[in-house]
Amino acid sequence: MTGERGIYHLLTIGQADFERLTGYMRQKYGINLSKKKVLIEGRLSNMITERGFADFHTYLNAVFADGSGQEITTLLNRLTTNHTYFMRESNHFDYFRDTVLPHIESTETARHARVWCAGCSTGEEPYTLQMILKDRFAGRLPAWNTQLLATDISERAMAIAKEGVYPVESVNNMPALWKMRYFEKMEKGMHVKEAVRRDVLFQPFNLMTAIFPFRQKFHVIFCRNVMIYFERDTKIALVNKFYQCLEKGGYLFIGHSESIERGATPFQYVMPAVYRRDE
Numbered sequence: 043m044t045g046e047r048g049i050y051h052l053l054t055i056g057q058a059d060f061e062r063l064t065g066y067m068r069q070k071y072g073i074n075l076s077k078k079k080v081l082i083e084g085r086l087s088n089m090i091t092e093r094g095f096a097d098f099h100t101y102l103n104a105v106f107a108d109g110s111g112q113e114i115t116t117l118l119n120r121l122t123t124n125h126t127y128f129m130r131e132s133n134h135f136d137y138f139r140d141t142v143l144p145h146i147e148s149t150e151t152a153r154h155a156r157v158w159c160a161g162c163s164t165g166e167e168p169y170t171l172q173m174i175l176k177d178r179f180a181g182r183l184p185a186w187n188t189q190l191l192a193t194d195i196s197e198r199a200m201a202i203a204k205e206g207v208y209p210v211e212s213v214n215n216m217p218a219l220w221k222m223r224y225f226e227k228m229e230k231g232m233h234v235k236e237a238v239r240r241d242v243l244f245q246p247f248n249l250m251t252a253i254f255p256f257r258q259k260f261h262v263i264f265c266r267n268v269m270i271y272f273e274r275d276t277k278i279a280l281v282n283k284f285y286q287c288l289e290k291g292g293y294l295f296i297g298h299s300e301s302i303e304r305g306a307t308p309f310q311y312v313m314p315a316v317y318r319r320d321e
């Protein structure tokens with residue numbers, strides 16, 4: 043059932059274990075890895091060997107028998123794809139600044155801009171959104187609450203996000219003013235300032251959760267490059283749940299390589315990868 047290939051101790055996952063693992067990931071987290079055998083073997087083999095498991099089969103038995111949830115956390119840290127970077131698909135940030143925030147400002151009487159970054163990975167996207175919010179609302183009197191929610195299932199990615207330290211090169215494409223205003227240079231990289239970090243609330247949250255627990259609706263949801271591995275029905279069900287979580291006239295941003303099928307949800311198309319709930 044298992045075997046080793048080459049000096050990297052690449053293990054082979056047997057078909058039954060592959061189906062057990064991919065079935066679990068799809069059912070519990072929406073992530074379809076049914077064509078990702080090589081990725082699974084590549085991302086898990088070393089860890090399985092280092093931890094002394096003989097093969098995928100023994101390892102998966104331990105994962106599914108572990109009642110503490112720790113093994114699943116480790117598995118998710120390895121199997122999720124957390125690729126992200128500052129200013130990704132930056133025309134969305136321009137639209138957020140130039141169109142969405144003026145809309146919130148003119149309609150939100152409680153002075154609370156509610157933004158949710160779903161699938162925030164290592165934090166570059168929610169921190170960028172918070173910097174834009176700060177540019178507009180910091181120092182206003184009466185004050186605005188701009189604390190935004192950032193969620194993910196990868197605790198490893200969110201630990202990096204909470205620390206908020208990024209390689210110097212990764213902020214190269216950010217405006218010079220932001221680098222001065224919102225970062226401090228440290229030996230290990232550029233550190234997002236406390237004033238920005240404290241207004242981003244990082245929370246573990248699985249988007250497959252049946253009932254979303256939010257007490258208030260959001261003005262904006264960013265869920266970019268998260269649904270790439272989701273199947274059609276999973277994606278449509280999630281987008282419909284986003285709709286219910288948005289204020290009237292609220293906005294949903296998805297990744298540029300993604301789209302929402304016309305007529306499958308009540309969202310209005312605004313521009314590529316931007317959708318809106320009816321006012």
Ligand SMILES: C[S@@+](CC[C@H](N)C(=O)[O-])C[C@H]1O[C@@H](n2cnc3c(N)ncnc32)[C@H](O)[C@@H]1O
Nearest residue numbers: 071122126161163194195196248249266267268
């Ligand atoms: C490629 S990153 C996208 C990061 C950022 N939104 C961007 O566009 O650059 C996708 C993130 O979605 C998260 N993710 C995948 N499935 C999820 C789920 N069911 N619930 C919550 N987060 C999930 C992954 O852990 C990963 O960090």
